[in-house]
Amino acid sequence: MARNICFCAAIAAVLISLCIAGSLDIPIYRQRLVVGDEAGGKNTKASETKPNPIWHNDTIPLQKFMDAEYFGIVRIGSPAKNFKVVFNTMWGDTWIPSAHCGLFEIACMTHTRYDSSRSSSYQEDGSPFSTGNTTNDLQGFVSQDRFRLDHLTIENQSFIEMTHIPWIPYGLSKADGIVGLGFPDLKRIKAPPFFTNLLKQQLIDEPMFSFYFNRDPTTERAGRLVLGAPDRKHVNESTLITVPVIGKKVYWKIKMDRMVVDVRNKSHPFCKNGCETHLDSSTNEITGPREEIEHINELLGARSFVPAIFKMDRYMVNCREFAKLPPIDIVIAGTNFTINSKYYVQHLTYESLEVCLSPFVPSDDTVWQLGGAFLMEFYTEYHFDHAQVTIGKTRF
Numbered sequence: 189m190a191r192n193i194c195f196c197a198a199i200a201a202v203l204i205s206l207c208i209a210g211s212l213d214i215p216i217y218r219q220r221l222v223v224g225d226e227a228g229g230k231n232t233k234a235s236e237t238k239p240n241p242i243w244h245n246d247t248i249p250l251q252k253f254m255d256a257e258y259f260g261i262v263r264i265g266s267p268a269k270n271f272k273v274v275f276n277t278m279w280g281d282t283w284i285p286s287a288h289c290g291l292f293e294i295a296c297m298t299h300t301r302y303d304s305s306r307s308s309s310y311q312e313d314g315s316p317f318s319t320g321n322t323t324n325d326l327q328g329f330v331s332q333d334r335f336r337l338d339h340l341t342i343e344n345q346s347f348i349e350m351t352h353i354p355w356i357p358y359g360l361s362k363a364d365g366i367v368g369l370g371f372p373d374l375k376r377i378k379a380p381p382f383f384t385n386l387l388k389q390q391l392i393d394e395p396m397f398s399f400y401f402n403r404d405p406t407t408e409r410a411g412r413l414v415l416g417a418p419d420r421k422h423v424n425e426s427t428l429i430t431v432p433v434i435g436k437k438v439y440w441k442i443k444m445d446r447m448v449v450d451v452r453n454k455s456h457p458f459c460k461n462g463c464e465t466h467l468d469s470s471t472n473e474i475t476g477p478r479e480e481i482e483h484i485n486e487l488l489g490a491r492s493f494v495p496a497i498f499k500m501d502r503y504m505v506n507c508r509e510f511a512k513l514p515p516i517d518i519v520i521a522g523t524n525f526t527i528n529s530k531y532y533v534q535h536l537t538y539e540s541l542e543v544c545l546s547p548f549v550p551s552d553d554t555v556w557q558l559g560g561a562f563l564m565e566f567y568t569e570y571h572f573d574h575a576q577v578t579i580g581k582t583r584f
């Protein structure tokens with residue numbers, strides 16, 4: 189679980205401890221958005237009375253950091269304060285760092301913190317939250333406040349004010365917190381999650397969201413998250429397929445028929461008899477059973493490089509040669525979704541340092557996870573009521 193929620197995908201130990209956020213956080217950020225703590229004119233006016241009745245959807249531009257972390261912005265409180273958040277399909281709740289975290293909470297200190305005493309729309313809840321009681325767990329308590337998106341304003345949104353945040357993996361992440369986009373049953377706190385409130389407060393008509401990611405290195409813009417009716421500008425519509433969510437409605441879990449790696453004219457099939465996979469917007473990784481993933485990395489010529497103490501299991505490929513790595517076919521509902529090394533290799537540069545990471549990360553879970561390495565080439569729609577996912581080839 190820890191890895192699922194991780195912003196940080198790897199630490200390049202050889203090259204100083206360069207923490208690479210593996211998250212595909214979905215930034216909510218773009219030219220239209222007013223940057224700064226105070227909300228801009230039009231948004232403030234809209235939210236002071238009622239949600240603007242004209243908008244029945246919202247678009248959250250995504251921003252990226254080092255080809256690794258993808259996040260958007262939500263503005264919380266009154267006056268509104270900007271928080272960078274990862275829109276995470278593998279989480280149910282929303283959390284941000286709290287002004288109440290201790291003096292030695294470095295991961296808290298290095299991020300924007302929420303201070304309820306400075307928000308006139310704050311409402312107390314106070315229910316405690318924790319994922320356990322080790323230093324690697326998250327701890328905090330529940331609060332309620334107003335959330336502003338680009339056009340929409342959610343009232344009384346409950347979230348967790350985190351008072352303890354583990355340094356690994358959050359210390360070096362660019363994003364401050366997480367907005368969970370899993371099914372409501374994934375939530376751990378009592379109050380309604382982000383998406384439920386969007387519907388309950390009738391801010392959007394369609395109970396769905398969609399992601400378009402863009403890894404173009406020449407721009408800060410990294411795609412967008414659309415809440416409500418989808419805008420299919422960034423997908424080749426003739427390639428769209430729709431598949432059901434399988435199992436309990438908790439995660440966005442679908443069936444994968446198989447995965448095929450072709451090297452030296454030989455096809456190597458994985459997940460041979462079909463398997464289950466989550467769609468994970470929070471990480472760049474593709475995870476799967478250890479043996480299969482290790483075999484895939486071997487075929488890609490990827491070598492393990494992160495010291496075991498970081499428990500990150502990342503593999504590195506040669507930056508000079510990654511363009512020659514084979515495409516990988518991911519077959520879903522009989523359709524071939526092919527990912528290319530240009531997109532699936534995570535290319536990190538920091539000053540003159542350069543690291544290229546294989547997205548394939550072993551896991552102890554039998555369920556696979558398709559993160560950014562897949563979502564980078566395929567546009568996805570997530571429909572809560574129909575419990576369906578629609579996937580198509582991205583048009584950049």
Ligand SMILES: *[C@@H]1O[C@H](CO)[C@@H](O)[C@H](O)[C@H]1NC(C)=O
Pocket residue numbers: 319320321322
């Ligand atoms: C928390 O710590 C107590 C002992 O202090 C232990 O009994 C309990 O199992 C721990 N809870 C979790 C969730 O780890």
Ligand SMILES: *[C@@H]1O[C@H](CO)[C@@H](O)[C@H](O)[C@H]1NC(C)=O
Pocket residue numbers: 343344389
């Ligand atoms: C938010 O909470 C306040 C106080 O409990 C309540 O008066 C108001 O109707 C709520 N707004 C919405 C949209 O639920």
Ligand SMILES: *[C@@H]1O[C@H](CO)[C@@H](O)[C@H](O)[C@H]1NC(C)=O
Pocket residue numbers: 242243244245246417418419
């Ligand atoms: C989103 O809402 C705006 C304002 O009503 C509308 O112009 C736009 O077409 C909507 N987008 C979609 C994809 O429905």
Ligand SMILES: *[C@@H]1O[C@H](CO)[C@@H](O)[C@H](O)[C@H]1NC(C)=O
Pocket residue numbers: 424425426427
């Ligand atoms: C869309 O996909 C179809 C089917 O794969 C392909 O024939 C067509 O050229 C694509 N269109 C664009 C604009 O890429």
Ligand SMILES: *[C@@H]1O[C@H](CO)[C@@H](O)[C@H](O)[C@H]1NC(C)=O
Pocket residue numbers: 452453
């Ligand atoms: C792959 O197949 C092609 C055509 O059949 C052949 O020319 C080429 O030498 C083969 N490559 C390897 C590495 O076996």
Ligand SMILES: *[C@@H]1O[C@H](CO)[C@@H](O)[C@H](O)[C@H]1NC(C)=O
Pocket residue numbers: 448517519524526
């Ligand atoms: C998927 O597409 C690739 C490239 O078009 C092709 O080589 C491969 O045979 C296809 N694989 C499957 C399983 O259909």
